[in-house]
Amino acid sequence: MAEVKLFGSWGSPFSRRIEVALKLKGVEYEFIEEDIYNKKSPLLLKYNPVHKKVPVLLHNGKPICESLVILEYIDETWEGPSILPKDPYERAMARFWVKFLDEKCFPAMWQACWSIGEEQEKAKEEATEFLKILEGTLSGKKFFGGDSIGMVDIAANFIAYWFMLPQELVGFEVLTKEKFPKLNEWMNEYLNCSIIKENPPLKDKLTAVFRARFQAVSARVLLKRDRRVRVFDDVVHVEDVVEVGEKTKNDTVLTGVEVDRESETNSNAIQRGGA
């Protein structure tokens, strides 16, 4: 029985992160492919009851969940090239940037690819702002981790495939060579470094999935956008209601209603000069 098992999915950037880290440390592991969209295995649900997600690392029968937690565990458990820097301040910086990547960059970039209309425009602007910040951190460095890849490079993996491929398919230009020369160089270095080159994500398979998703998304049509303001118990709720539909052969069919709500107390709203 393998000592190390990884429950993951070929298409998940979070799962790929762990594979890169394990390979960096030369750890042998058994990979268990999960069908995360259709049917998660009973074992996955047993080992990750809180989030029910991949990746889950199983080491000597003990499960560890959440990719960033797993990366730190791998670094602390196995010898080999460091994933995190040794210096406490550099470690704090690395942790800061991976949090920034996961909490800010990834969601904005994902939305920039897969939303429509105004939501997409807003997401593209946000993604651009965040990428500018990232670009700034690469001054004079080959990788985020310095001369060799580290935790931030591993965490930034979604940029190379999960953002660049859809960007090309959808046809917008957020991360261009002209606007982000350092990030582009980083991507080339990252994709060319041996650990990544030897184990690339399946580009053709990913492209096919993205293409199918793009076709579904481009059939989506913005039907109506409405803004309503409601006051309830001294709290002001501003709701943006978006109705989306899907173009069929003869018609456009309503497929969903999305409500985006922002609430604040009346006194805050008044202070701000709002309604």
Place this chain on the structure above:
Amino acid sequence: MATTTTSDGKLLGLWASPYTTRVQLALKLKSIEYELIQENLQNKSELLLQTNPVHKKVPVFIHGDKPICESLIIIQYIDDTWTNGPSILPSDPYDRAMARFWAAYIDDKWFPLLKELGGAQGDEARASIVEKIFEGLVLLEEAFVKCSKGKALFGGDNVGYLDIALGCFLGWIKATEIMTGIKWLDETKTPGLVGWAERISSDSSIKDVLPEAQKLVELYTMSAGLEKGASN
């Protein structure tokens, strides 16, 4: 008042912010001297904007000329840097992973529910959030049982990472209990956490740092507006 000795660092924070409380707890545990600078979030200082240009938020811990942001990252920095004092994170890598996992759960999933409750409209919405908060507490109870391994605190015999990560919210948990009348920490549902909360609140190294629930209620009521007159 005697002149202050060289402090080890500066902490930009807000007395009512549980994330600031977290850092204060860690600094207290390690007996680190620092200068606390209260920020006004409506009028952020130049220093805050310079040291946390990305998020512009508190807390920020400045050690010498190095600013560190994000409360859990600051705590780990403190633990990595001041190695003479008691350890905050457990020594075993698996226990460390558990501590990090649950701290992330508290920040990403559980505490946002308490904030959401404040803005909930209608009985149904409120009831749904209340249910989720209780479900989360049951998970945290299980985490307590696993992490404490039969001892008094998440960190075992001593205050540790999760004691700080969850303990910082005790003021707000009690304040919300006062404001909603709902007893979040209930002996019939989460006896482990009830016992833990009592121990943390009376721990000599911690209790002076935790903000008082009543003061938080006053702050919340004030900012929620007093147009209605008497509080509910």
